Amino acid sequence: MESDSEQRAERARTDDLAGAVARLLPALDEFLRFEGPDRALERALWQPRLEEPLPERGAGAGAVLELLAEVVIPAGLRIGAPGFCGWVTTGPTVVPAAAGLAASVAAAQKWWQSPGNFLEAQALRWLGDLIGLSERFTGVFVSGGAQANLVGLAAARQHAGERLGFDPSADGVAGFQEPRVYSPEHVHHVVLRALGVLGLGRSALVKIACDRSGRPDLDRLDDAIRDDLREGRVPIAVAASAGDVNTGRIDPIDRLREVAHAHGLWLHVDGAYGGFGVLDERVADQFGDLGQVDSLAIDPHKWLAAPIGCGAGFVRDGDLLARAFALEPSDYVDVKVPPDVALPSVFDSLGAGDPDHSLEHSAPSRGVAVWAILKEIGAAGMRARVRRHLDCARRVAERVRAHPDLELLAEPVLSICCFRCHPERIRSSGELERLNRAILAEVRARGRSIPSSTRVHNKLAIRPCFIGARTGLAEADLLVDEVLAAAARLLQN
Numbered sequence: 001m002e003s004d005s006e007q008r009a010e011r012a013r014t015d016d017l018a019g020a021v022a023r024l025l026p027a028l029d030e031f032l033r034f035e036g037p038d039r040a041l042e043r044a045l046w047q048p049r050l051e052e053p054l055p056e057r058g059a060g061a062g063a064v065l066e067l068l069a070e071v072v073i074p075a076g077l078r079i080g081a082p083g084f085c086g087w088v089t090t091g092p093t094v095v096p097a098a099a100g101l102a103a104s105v106a107a108a109q110k111w112w113q114s115p116g117n118f119l120e121a122q123a124l125r126w127l128g129d130l131i132g133l134s135e136r137f138t139g140v141f142v143s144g145g146a147q148a149n150l151v152g153l154a155a156a157r158q159h160a161g162e163r164l165g166f167d168p169s170a171d172g173v174a175g176f177q178e179p180r181v182y183s184p185e186h187v188h189h190v191v192l193r194a195l196g197v198l199g200l201g202r203s204a205l206v207k208i209a210c211d212r213s214g215r216p217d218l219d220r221l222d223d224a225i226r227d228d229l230r231e232g233r234v235p236i237a238v239a240a241s242a243g244d245v246n247t248g249r250i251d252p253i254d255r256l257r258e259v260a261h262a263h264g265l266w267l268h269v270d271g272a273y274g275g276f277g278v279l280d281e282r283v284a285d286q287f288g289d290l291g292q293v294d295s296l297a298i299d300p301h302k303w304l305a306a307p308i309g310c311g312a313g314f315v316r317d318g319d320l321l322a323r324a325f326a327l328e329p330s331d332y333v334d335v336k337v338p339p340d341v342a343l344p345s346v347f348d349s350l351g352a353g354d355p356d357h358s359l360e361h362s363a364p365s366r367g368v369a370v371w372a373i374l375k376e377i378g379a380a381g382m383r384a385r386v387r388r389h390l391d392c393a394r395r396v397a398e399r400v401r402a403h404p405d406l407e408l409l410a411e412p413v414l415s416i417c418c419f420r421c422h423p424e425r426i427r428s429s430g431e432l433e434r435l436n437r438a439i440l441a442e443v444r445a446r447g448r449s450i451p452s453s454t455r456v457h458n459k460l461a462i463r464p465c466f467i468g469a470r471t472g473l474a475e476a477d478l479l480v481d482e483v484l485a486a487a488a489r490l491l492q493n
């Protein structure tokens with residue numbers, strides 16, 4: 001027999017969620033003001049309060065909530081701050097964050113009939129409508145762009161195997177003699193990893209050279225496919241970027257699709273960052289007809305500001321997807337209800353969607369947060385957000401062009417603007433590199449504006465990516481002001 005105190009020790013709090021959340025809310029609202037010094041940096045203040053061996057006796061709900069409110073939240077990672085323009089990921093807005101909590105409590109296990117399941121399916125349809133996919137596409141929410149790209153490429157692998165007369169999902173990939181996937185050279189590194197996981201191998205990727213403006217050489221692509229076919233290798237897919245994370249450029253998707261389809265290959269599009277860019281008519285043409293691609297990855301946890309952990313994969317032929325991710329039958333999942341049962345339990349029937357469409361089995365209803373955002377701001381709200389962020393990149397470019405000490409390294413296409421500080425008297429590339437590294441470090445340390453860096457034509461670039469829902473033209477100006485101020489200080493010394 002367990003003693004009374006052991007039973008008490010086991011019991012996690014199971015009621016008064018309102019009280020628990022209320023304990024955290026003032027700290028969360030304070031965090032969302034992003035004021036004062038960044039306390040994540042002050043590791044000496046938070047780590048000692050959190051670090052300890054596995055406790056034998058639980059501290060109880062109150063102690064946990066106190067640590068969350070007083071230590072974890074105040075020292076949180078400020079990626080949703082207005083001045084943060086470092087990554088393509090950003091913090092959630094308020095309604096999807098609240099929806100995420102609601103879903104985690106009341107819409108767990110997305111496959112079963114419930115409003116959560118219904119909203120998940122509706123959110124996928126809304127996403128498809130928003131970016132111009134035809135109704136034929138099958139969508140699935142996954143953890144992010146990395147998995148969404150893997151879902152698309154798994155369908156591509158299935159397509160290629162079945163054309164050769166075998167089922168790679170069932171029988172493995174030995175039937176592929178030297179598989180090949182082609183992509184313009186700025187392909188995101190998660191695509192390479194997906195090829196590794198899918199058994200095609202990272203070395204299956206053939207990078208197609210691009211000209212100075214980042215346009216892939218389509219003749220070279222065509223030649224590479226022909227050569228590979230002639231020599232007995234197995235071309236599988238062409239992977240395009242709808243928004244490269246370095247500069248934001250968009251591959252010529254229609255042209256790449258024509259080349260791919262001419263050889264019977266799959267055309268996959270990585271739109272994890274830039275897919276929503278199609279909402280701005282200034283660049284919409286560059287996306288071509290997304291309804292004609294074979295698969296597409298898009299990340300609601302980026303431009304849409306869903307809580308982190310939400311990507312979406314779309315595939316035109318959903319049956320292919322179901323074969324790529326088929327789950328074998330299992331004795332313990334049996335949902336066949338005898339016909340004479342009048343009122344079946346919801347646990348007797350799956351809702352919309354299909355567990356055979358991704359890597360997941362148990363999974364949260366991520367679509368509830370996506371529904372919440374689109375219901376809150378509508379398609380028009382999302383178009384306005386994308387437009388504002390493209391304006392931000394153009395504002396930075398304008399100010400860079402107007403300043404003698406700044407150099408534009410790539411004309412903005414989406415919401416990224418790559419530039420550097422380049423005073424005329426500094427000629428050595430090493431010195432320029434050191435100066436811009438120092439500027440970046442100083443700007444980021446001041447914490448008002450947080451850009452990141454990349455390399456453009458092998459030059460170190462200051463790279464703001466405007467994507468945060470709290471970020472607008474004031475932050476675009478602030479970034480340029482911060483860079484100029486840091487440069488002035490550094491050049492004085």
Ligand SMILES: *Cc1c(COP(=O)(O)O)cnc(C)c1O
Pocket residue numbers: 088143144145146147149188190241243244245270271272273274299311
């Ligand atoms: C972010 C991103 C990825 C990876 O997606 P995660 O959501 O980080 O898993 C892949 N490709 C592009 C273009 C991206 O922007």
